[in-house]
Amino acid sequence: MWLWFAKLGSPRWFYELSSKWLPWLVVVTVALITVGLFWALLFVPEDYQQGHTIRIMYVHVPVASISLAAFPLMAVAGTITLVWKMKLADMVAKCTAPIGLWFTGVALATGAIWGEPIWGTWWAWDARLTSQLIQFFLFIGVIALRSAIDSQDAAAKACAILSIVGAINVPIIKYSVVWWNTLHQPASSYSMDPQSANPPEVWVPLVIMIIGVYCFFALILILRTRTEILQRERRSQWVMDIVAQENK
Amino acid sequence: MSGLQFSSLSEFLLMGQYTFHVWAVYFIFAVFLTANIVQPLRQRRLFIKEQQRRARRDANVE
Numbered sequence: 647m648w649l650w651f652a653k654l655g656s657p658r659w660f661y662e663l664s665s666k667w668l669p670w671l672v673v674v675t676v677a678l679i680t681v682g683l684f685w686a687l688l689f690v691p692e693d694y695q696q697g698h699t700i701r702i703m704y705v706h707v708p709v710a711s712i713s714l715a716a717f718p719l720m721a722v723a724g725t726i727t728l729v730w731k732m733k734l735a736d737m738v739a740k741c742t743a744p745i746g747l748w749f750t751g752v753a754l755a756t757g758a759i760w761g762e763p764i765w766g767t768w769w770a771w772d773a774r775l776t777s778q779l780i781q782f783f784l785f786i787g788v789i790a791l792r793s794a795i796d797s798q799d800a801a802a803k804a805c806a807i808l809s810i811v812g813a814i815n816v817p818i819i820k821y822s823v824v825w826w827n828t829l830h831q832p833a834s835s836y837s838m839d840p841q842s843a844n845p846p847e848v849w850v851p852l853v854i855m856i857i858g859v860y861c862f863f864a865l866i867l868i869l870r871t872r873t874e875i876l877q878r879e880r881r882s883q884w885v886m887d888i889v890a891q892e893n894k
Numbered sequence: 895m896s897g898l899q900f901s902s903l904s905e906f907l908l909m910g911q912y913t914f915h916v917w918a919v920y921f922i923f924a925v926f927l928t929a930n931i932v933q934p935l936r937q938r939r940l941f942i943k944e945q946q947r948r949a950r951r952d953a954n955v956e
Binding site for chain 2: 679687688689690691692697698699701702705706709744745748752755756759760762763847862866869870872873876877880885886889890892
């Protein structure tokens, strides 16, 4: 178990393993998102209340839910960095921040565009929207903190602590729709029950999009982490070999 | 699965009364996907180029 853990922490091992798995991940991601997009845009029936804006859900919900996974991931990686001083964990934490910022920003933007026709407003200081906006600034804070500290180790520790403390916001975002019943509606249930508000032709493509966007998140995180590994290990022989082999 | 929801291309492009809202969201999604693929690939290419330049320079010094 400990040997496996030590191996997992080895950047080189991660780099070589991810080289093997990356093509498969690309295939799965492209397939899921392509199917999901065609289904969402062409086949999902128009909603009786919100018409074609139902199609916005297939972008907004996957992106927004995965934006909530990014911060805990950064907090877990930060904890591993602090406790076990694992280098790979800090690389993952560093690469998660800009991706999380993108996801949070897109969730806010698509939410505003959806809110305008449905709620009659682009923005409201509703609990869900406000806590999501705080997450947006927290990601900016983590990125700025890292770039402000020259020492790599000190930056890793500071960002780990900020990520762990900032993660308190995640359950607030998640349960904001239950705790404060303001504007944003709670998550709808997925059910096979024909009496349910959401029939399968509405939620099946949504599940496909959620899994597809999750794969996309993993894909771009692995891509960024691989470059981060090369940068930090640039003086070791195996990286020099990769650099030498690459086309000029 | 329910059938195709549009009987013509123009109807599809129009999206009822929500032309702007639906397409703005899908446009943002397209930009988001593209940017997040291009950024890491570009970072990697820049790193490799920089290291290759460095290796050549070191070779010349020796």
